[in-house]
Amino acid sequence: MKNLLNKKILFIICGGISAYKSLETIRLFKKNGAEIKTILTTSAKEFVTPLSITSLSQGKVYSDLFSVENEAEMDHISLSRWADIIVIAPATANTISKLAQGTTDDLASTVVLASDKDIILAPAMNVRMWEHPTTKTNIKKLKGFGYKLIGPEVGDMACGEYGEGKMSDPSVIAEEVDKYFLTQKNNKKFKALVTAGPTNEYIDPVRFITNKSSGKQGYELAKSLSKKGFDTTLISGPTNLEITKDINLIKVETADEMLVATQENLPVDVAIFSAAGADFKINKKYENKIKKQENLNLNLEKNVEYFIMCLTITP
Ligand SMILES: Cc1cc2nc3c(=O)[nH]c(=O)nc-3n(C[C@H](O)[C@H](O)[C@H](O)COP(=O)(O)O)c2cc1C
Known part of the structure; x- marks a missing residue:
């Protein structure tokens, strides 16, 4: 023993x-x-x-x-x-x-x-x-x-x-x-990566659009993998959740940041992409806070599908 x-x-x-x-x-x-x-x-x-x-x-x-x-x-x-x-x-x-x-x-x-x-x-x-x-x-x-x-x-x-x-x-x-x-x-010899939570896509420096996601599912998955001995990295969008110290937590805000952080931490043995990244982002983010006005048209574009990109890029 x-x-x-x-x-x-x-x-x-x-x-x-x-x-x-x-x-x-x-x-x-x-x-x-x-x-x-x-x-x-x-x-x-x-x-x-x-x-x-x-x-x-x-x-x-x-x-x-x-x-x-x-x-x-x-x-x-x-x-x-x-x-x-x-x-x-x-x-x-x-x-x-x-x-x-x-x-x-x-x-x-x-x-x-x-x-x-x-x-x-x-x-x-x-x-x-x-x-x-x-x-x-x-x-x-x-x-x-x-x-x-x-x-x-x-x-x-x-x-x-x-x-x-x-x-x-x-x-x-x-x-x-x-x-x-x-x-x-x-x-422990195996590495796991989990993404969790929403992403924020900024309209201007103080406003953003997001998806409603608590991140709970991803956090629980990361805890469970870590408990089973996996060397676990959790890449999380903005949440109010806490995670145990044994998990390598990387905080990101936008889907682009999530893509970069995910690519930097691949390859792994197990990857679970449970984050609910925002499906759209602002075509051109305003550099300064938008002044109050009667109407505002936003031009949205399809956001980066970070997990599909990771799957195609990773050997
Ligand atoms: C002599 C004796 C032996 C007992 N053996 C058992 C046992 O093997 N398993 C069991 O579930 N309860 C057994 N009990 C009953 C428990 O002691 C009792 O349910 C107690 O409330 C358990 O408390 P605990 O779960 O906080 O330790 C036994 C009671 C006595 C008096």
């Missing part, structure tokens, strides 16, 4: 009987060079102690959303930003349900909802709980959000029943997390 070296894992332990296995999972993460911070839900503290977790992980254990000491040192938002990945093992039916609904009534659920990182769940529960339509619906929802699952397995349960719902072994969890980072590393 070479890919865990120096990786920052935010490890969330929920209150299930298999919480005791989290000690072994932490041991494997540590043995392979990962850095760990742990969140214990209130129920998890009934099954494992913060002391045993902290001594094994050599990292801080967090539990209370309203801890003044923790908020001052690393608040719940910073905690989610710190991590390369969030692993929840065991993930109880209760926490799965909260994550599916977007409930944020404790530190674990708040950090996960506030996170911009991938989330891996290792569910563990009684077979009836796992097979219940509510849990099935919640899991389907979480998969739709992009959460990844490890297990659960079929086997004998602590409650004496048999079926699906048993948490995967710590060795399986550690290997799957290692594989996740390997995929990230392999994808």
Whole structure:
């Protein structure tokens, strides 16, 4: 497991009987060079102690959303930003349900909802709980959000029943997390380019025509590609959106600027042209602000179709 070296894992332990296995999972993460911070839900503290977790992980254990000491040192938002990945093992039916609904009534659920990182769940529960339509619906929802699952397995349960719902072994969890980072590393070799947002085409120095576009689609595509490990460049027209630091953001205003910026950043392995560049531009931009007048005729011309030009020019 070479890919865990120096990786920052935010490890969330929920209150299930298999919480005791989290000690072994932490041991494997540590043995392979990962850095760990742990969140214990209130129920998890009934099954494992913060002391045993902290001594094994050599990292801080967090539990209370309203801890003044923790908020001052690393608040719940910073905690989610710190991590390369969030692993929840065991993930109880209760926490799965909260994550599916977007409930944020404790530190674990708040950090996960506030996170911009991938989330891996290792569910563990009684077979009836796992097979219940509510849990099935919640899991389907979480998969739709992009959460990844490890297990659960079929086997004998602590409650004496048999079926699906048993948490995967710590060795399986550690290997799957290692594989996740390997995929990230392999994808890093690939470059992605995304264009987003509208473009502004100036009439005079203070007025422009544009297309109505929020840019959200392109920003989400760029985030998703970056999360999958692509070295991602986002070329964006004017938007109010923010993007994570791992993405190379190039801001442009006009379609001509978008064309130049795009050409300068090609070739790439994946290019997604999602920008809604203005279809027309002013034939001849006024150099000075146009004075108020009763009528004004503008001569528009077809704008540069930057993506078609990029496709034809790029080898
Ligand atoms: C002995 C015992 C074992 C439990 N094991 C599980 C379990 O394996 N999976 C599960 O989903 N809930 C289990 N529960 C129920 C959870 O502890 C309970 O739903 C709790 O609210 C979960 O809180 P959390 O999701 O915030 O950690 C168990 C409860 C007890 C008393």
